[in-house]
Amino acid sequence: MESTQTDIDAEIAAADAVALPGRIHPDRDYPPYRSTVLRHPKQSLVVVRDPEAVELSGPVFGVTDVLGHDADLTRQHRGEPLGERITVTGRVLDRDGHPIRGQLVEVWQANAAGRYAHGGDRHPAPLDPNFTGAGRCLTDDEGRYTFTTMRPGAYPWRNHRNAWRPAHIHFSLFGTAFTQRLVTQMYFPGDPLHARDPILRAVADEKARRRLIADYDHDLSVPEWSLGYRWDIVLDGPAATWIEEGR
Amino acid sequence: MTVTPSQTVGPFYGYALPFPGGADLAPGHPGAITVHGYVYDGAGAPVPDALLEFWQAGPDGSRAGATGSMRRDPVTGAVAGRDGVAFTGFGRVATDPDGHYTLRTLPPGGTPYLGVCVFARGLLHHLYTRVYLESSPGDPVLSGLTAERAATLIATPERPGVLRFDVRLQYDGTHEETVFLAFE
Ligand SMILES: [Fe+3]
Numbered sequence: 001m002e003s004t005q006t007d008i009d010a011e012i013a014a015a016d017a018v019a020l021p022g023r024i025h026p027d028r029d030y031p032p033y034r035s036t037v038l039r040h041p042k043q044s045l046v047v048v049r050d051p052e053a054v055e056l057s058g059p060v061f062g063v064t065d066v067l068g069h070d071a072d073l074t075r076q077h078r079g080e081p082l083g084e085r086i087t088v089t090g091r092v093l094d095r096d097g098h099p100i101r102g103q104l105v106e107v108w109q110a111n112a113a114g115r116y117a118h119g120g121d122r123h124p125a126p127l128d129p130n131f132t133g134a135g136r137c138l139t140d141d142e143g144r145y146t147f148t149t150m151r152p153g154a155y156p157w158r159n160h161r162n163a164w165r166p167a168h169i170h171f172s173l174f175g176t177a178f179t180q181r182l183v184t185q186m187y188f189p190g191d192p193l194h195a196r197d198p199i200l201r202a203v204a205d206e207k208a209r210r211r212l213i214a215d216y217d218h219d220l221s222v223p224e225w226s227l228g229y230r231w232d233i234v235l236d237g238p239a240a241t242w243i244e245e246g247r
Numbered sequence: 248m249t250v251t252p253s254q255t256v257g258p259f260y261g262y263a264l265p266f267p268g269g270a271d272l273a274p275g276h277p278g279a280i281t282v283h284g285y286v287y288d289g290a291g292a293p294v295p296d297a298l299l300e301f302w303q304a305g306p307d308g309s310r311a312g313a314t315g316s317m318r319r320d321p322v323t324g325a326v327a328g329r330d331g332v333a334f335t336g337f338g339r340v341a342t343d344p345d346g347h348y349t350l351r352t353l354p355p356g357g358t359p360y361l362g363v364c365v366f367a368r369g370l371l372h373h374l375y376t377r378v379y380l381e382s383s384p385g386d387p388v389l390s391g392l393t394a395e396r397a398a399t400l401i402a403t404p405e406r407p408g409v410l411r412f413d414v415r416l417q418y419d420g421t422h423e424e425t426v427f428l429a430f431e
Contacts, residue, residue, distance in 0.1 A: 024250045025250075025252050026252060030371060035368050035369025037289075037369075038369075039288050041427050042424065045427050045428060046429065047429045047430075048428050048430050050387045054303060054358055054360070055430055057302075058302060059302055059316065059335065059336060061317065064319070065314055069324075070319070106263060106264060107263075116259040116262075118258075118262050120261075170256070170257060170260065178362050179375075181300070183253065183373060184254045185254040199255060203252040207249060212251065212254070233251045234248045234251050237430070
């Protein structure tokens with residue numbers, strides 16, 4: 001039988017009760033998010049302690065991998081997209097707080113109505129002919145990225161009855177090692193759907209979950225133009241310090 | 248600092264992350280090999296929405312990589328892709344509706360494997376694995392595994408220049424689960 005939100009809320013509470021305190025990344029086995037059931041390995045990961053491992057280096061990107069206007073998702077078509085224009089900016093840092101420079105940041109998102117420009121999205125919300133919802137940029141010398149876009153809408157997703165994803169922007173990040181690779185999602189502050197979303201709640205530690213929610217920054221808002229959000233990203237990965245020492 | 252947690256890539260990355268030529272690391276190169284296979288879930292069903300990324304040493308053993316995987320045409324904005332000369336070391340390919348992927352690359356120098364990062368809907372945190380292009384006695388990862396487990400990391404030659412490598416996210420009752428790696 002199809003689960004209700006009440007069932008999912010109870011499953012989330014049960015998972016929280018047995019979660020390891022301080023664990024940052026979500027457990028790959030998280031039953032309230034139904035798609036995890038057949039897609040998580042059951043064997044333990046094999047730990048690699050090889051200082052020669054290729055994964056301790058990583059892909060590099062240059063200015064010719066992106067164009068200046070790739071970071072402005074509101075300028076990719078002839079007309080203006082519908083919705084609330086926003087600026088999202090922040091820094092990409094390693095665990096020690098050092099900026100990660102010149103690395104690729106990719107984003108994708110639904111439009112203001114909660115619809116992706118993807119053939120698989122069946123949500124009966126309108127497509128926006130002036131909005132695709134994909135962007136990219138390279139971090140600058142301070143590790144900073146900036147995107148101009150539209151605030152995405154919430155959307156239904158059939159995990160359970162009446163399942164709605166809170167508004168979010170998908171982010172893909174590279175560090176200086178393949179082991180620092182991160183794909184994640186940025187959420188907006190104050191959304192009542194946060195508590196009910198099994199994907200966000202899969203991060204059981206509240207402090208870690210807080211890392212996924214951007215701050216509204218009034219100083220970033222532009223008069224008569226856009227609202228500003230600030231979101232810093234800290235990449236995991238063992239190579240960060242080793243490479244720093246080698247420089 | 249508190250690290251930013253991972254979240255699933257979801258089902259709708261397809262218009263944003265894959266890029267033309269992302270699976271062809273050595274366009275037009277006569278020495279290129281083909282690595283292909285399927286991604287399967289714990290029911291043995293193909294996973295049609297997985298994204299695989301590859302990172303490897305160059306044929307000369309270099310791990311420095313090169314820029315230009317995602318080179319854009321400054322006039323049209325379309326992805327122009329690799330220039331066919333520099334070897335960037337980085338590949339990205341989504342599985343097709345059959346759960347199949349195909350990668351064309353050059354064998355790495357100095358190391359017998361390609362690094363792989365697996366993303367999918369339903370996978371809250373990506374997984375690392377490796378494609379070993381040949382059985383490699385003495386390799387520090389393979390030598391710590393049973394023969395059955397090690398076999399999941401070694402590609403099977405199908406014909407000259409073509410190797411098969413499947414990713415099994417979970418034991419399906421018949422087939423061994425792929426060995427996934429952690430770097431700690
Ligand atoms: Fe989404």
